[in-house]
Amino acid sequence: MYIHHIDAFPLFYQLPKPYGDANGIKSYRTSYMIRITTDTGIEGWGECADWLPTLHKGFQERIIPYLIGKPAAGSNKLVHTIKKWHARAASAVSMALTEIMAKACGLSITDLWGGKFRTKVPVYASFQSYTEGPDWQQYSLQTIETAINEGFSKIKLKIGGKSIAEDQHHILSVQALLQGQIELALDANESYDMPAALKWQYLLSAWSNLMWVEEPIPIKHTAEYALLRTRLSAPLAGGENFKTASDFIPLLTGHALDFITPDPMHIDGISGYRETLKLARSFGISVTPHTYDGALSRLYAIFAQACLEPFSKMGADSIEPVEWDIMDNPFTKMFPLQPRQGEITLPQGHGIGLQIDLELLQHYHWDGSSYV
Numbered sequence: 001m002y003i004h005h006i007d008a009f010p011l012f013y014q015l016p017k018p019y020g021d022a023n024g025i026k027s028y029r030t031s032y033m034i035r036i037t038t039d040t041g042i043e044g045w046g047e048c049a050d051w052l053p054t055l056h057k058g059f060q061e062r063i064i065p066y067l068i069g070k071p072a073a074g075s076n077k078l079v080h081t082i083k084k085w086h087a088r089a090a091s092a093v094s095m096a097l098t099e100i101m102a103k104a105c106g107l108s109i110t111d112l113w114g115g116k117f118r119t120k121v122p123v124y125a126s127f128q129s130y131t132e133g134p135d136w137q138q139y140s141l142q143t144i145e146t147a148i149n150e151g152f153s154k155i156k157l158k159i160g161g162k163s164i165a166e167d168q169h170h171i172l173s174v175q176a177l178l179q180g181q182i183e184l185a186l187d188a189n190e191s192y193d194m195p196a197a198l199k200w201q202y203l204l205s206a207w208s209n210l211m212w213v214e215e216p217i218p219i220k221h222t223a224e225y226a227l228l229r230t231r232l233s234a235p236l237a238g239g240e241n242f243k244t245a246s247d248f249i250p251l252l253t254g255h256a257l258d259f260i261t262p263d264p265m266h267i268d269g270i271s272g273y274r275e276t277l278k279l280a281r282s283f284g285i286s287v288t289p290h291t292y293d294g295a296l297s298r299l300y301a302i303f304a305q306a307c308l309e310p311f312s313k314m315g316a317d318s319i320e321p322v323e324w325d326i327m328d329n330p331f332t333k334m335f336p337l338q339p340r341q342g343e344i345t346l347p348q349g350h351g352i353g354l355q356i357d358l359e360l361l362q363h364y365h366w367d368g369s370s371y372v
Helices: 052-067 075-085 087-104 136-149 164-178 194-198 222-231 245-253 270-282 295-307 358-363
Strands: 003-021 024-038 043-048 120-126 154-158 183-187 210-214 236-238 322-325 343-345
Touching (some): 024 052, 024 087, 043 087, 043 295, 052 075, 052 087, 075 087, 087 270, 136 154, 154 164, 154 210, 194 222, 222 236, 222 245, 245 270
Parallel strands (some): 183 210
Antiparallel strands (some): 003 024, 024 043, 120 343
């Protein structure tokens, strides 16, 4: 079984109402999908995200020509080579070849991986808290209320993009809305230094519904994280942009985090992503996947959580939640899969068990024009 053909689908969507986080306001969303077809007719889908002009040129001129004619069962070698050129592209190829092998064996992804511990995986509603204009806090509260009404019991909000006073006013308003009934995570996107992060402690210590505070300071500062972990009452999380399992070792050995947040689209290959989950478990650390940038990578994270061993005997029937982007983004609707009461029921069938919306791919196909 050899790779016969590869289709690429660069996708672009201009946001009518921009939103963002501490890294700035976003005016568009993008995705890059690939479909690998073997000489036996089996198809597998993969996904990555990056600057579309560079990504598309790399696939068309280097990655696709390299893959054509290669054995579909040789994913380890193929991904190892491609990740030297572009780690995120390697993730897309890894996903597609994984699905091909599952279909060839007549298995689901979870069965290919040795079977699942659970058929449902919890998700949390992930917000980009900031919008343009003075009414951003009011708009944020409205979107949060909508998510709660849709059944989400866990949410994540952004801080660090405004002054500490503004952000604290926002989160106090949110907490008044939540009334302690909805679990809350805060994500600062590495915006603070140690003194700024500690200004949140008097509030964090009063809230019993906090899941974690994500990347309050730059994630490379392992020693500072270990110290901050002793100073803040909320658990700490981070690591969404790490590229390999080994990148997490300093934080794990330094006892610097309570949760790691790997992203299957950022780590170079789905096998490497699963290695990261197992590494965290060996250190007794929880894993809550970062999956903001793509619907297929989120689905693979859900599959991996379903197959991940329980964190402890006390929580044998539970698993850490996966991020679910609920902002304006049509690419999250690429697959017919939506949470009910804050949980995803795993799809049945071979491979990923779902059919991709081909009309959506055609409708949002990037026309090659420049964008900023």
